[in-house]
Amino acid sequence: MVDAHRTFVIVGGGLAGAKAAETLRAEGFSGRVILVGDERDHPYERPPLSKGYLAGKKERDSAFVHETAWYAGADVELHLGQPVTAIDRAARSVQLGDNTVIHYDKLLLATGAEPRRLDIPGTDLVGVHHLRRLAHADRLRNVLAALGRDNGHLVIAGAGWIGLEVASAARGYGAEVTVVEAEQTPLHQVIGPELGQLFTDLHSAHGVRFHFGARLTEITGQDGLVLAARTDDGEEHPAHDILAAIGAAPRSALAEAAGLAMADRAHGGGIAVDASLRTSDPHIFAAGDVAAVQHPLLGTRLRVEHWANALNAGPAAARAMLGQEVSYDRVPYFFSDQYDLGLEYSGWAPPGSYDQVVIRGDTGKREFIAFWLKDRKVLAGMNVNVWDVTETVQQLIRTGAQIDPDALADPSVPLESLL
CATH class of the missing domain: 3.30.390.30 (FAD/NAD-linked reductase, C-terminal dimerisation domain)
Incomplete structure (x- = not known):
């Protein structure tokens, strides 16, 4: 029986939010657990979006955190396809897009991140893609299959993890791929130049073409469709589709509008939280991609945008919401599969x-x-x-x-x- 006198609200329908809800029940919390997500899909994990599901090796259902029936069985109330538009800290309530107001005793913000956009002419053309949501992966999977069938060409802006994983998937379908990267090696901001050449060689051996030291300046098209991508050094690459894979930004506008403390850009931005994942408001916590944690082990504030952080930080935040002693000192971890x-x-x-x-x-x-x-x-x-x-x-x-x-x-x- 749910105790309606206590309500914990989770904003965000990703892995961090879903695991937090699971942990609240596993730890014996008997109050209301309300999870609000602005997508219509049930909470899902993001790695399949650029790996197994995108590559056609796994089914769509492999991405979901829990089976649909789990939420009702665990008495977790879902508000899907519904954004939170405002937080009233004084009243301890959140307002949804349909003007529903929900009171909370504790609030967890697990709003994730969103892909950075290309700020160049031509991004309104059909065939310009981003990859962050399951709907993006649904569309891009079909695009890659079509490019493979028709000997089509994909230009990827950015040689980070997403760009390289999509390049690998695209080559698996047989699509032609060109990667445009501002640095001289892939993954420069993560592994530095010493090992970047390894990934250049790996992808080149599988037919990927790289254009280093350049940025896209314009996407040209005809009849609303992509024709080519131009770079700042005067090159032009034929293209049927473009993927912007130039990083992600924390979805922290909701928290910022509510007056919560933010981390500076040097620490990746996002919502500033302490080692217990508590924000500057003692009733509000944050976890996952949006949270910039004062990391006890590394001695710095750090925002991590990877699966393991969502997997582990969601449960840690749930325990902190329950009043348990929490010191989130996980070593950052991620994995990648390419060819x-x-x-x-x-x-x-x-x-x-x-x-x-x-x-x-x-x-x-x-x-x-x-x-x-x-x-x-x-x-x-x-x-x-x-x-x-x-x-x-x-x-x-x-x-x-x-x-x-x-x-x-x-x-x-x-x-x-x-x-």
């Missing part, structure tokens, strides 16, 4: 934060672990086609101990012995 290459990355080592990259294994065979070090301390590790090492890599990061780089690079030295 026959699978990888896991743990830690945080943006360009400029490290002074050495150590390789254990064979980059030529694409079977290795890369470590980013600062003063001989491991900041991050990426295992490529090497498995069952993530826990050890994360322990190396957590210890903060100085480690002999030669031993770290030597496959004959067990990683566990360096702890």
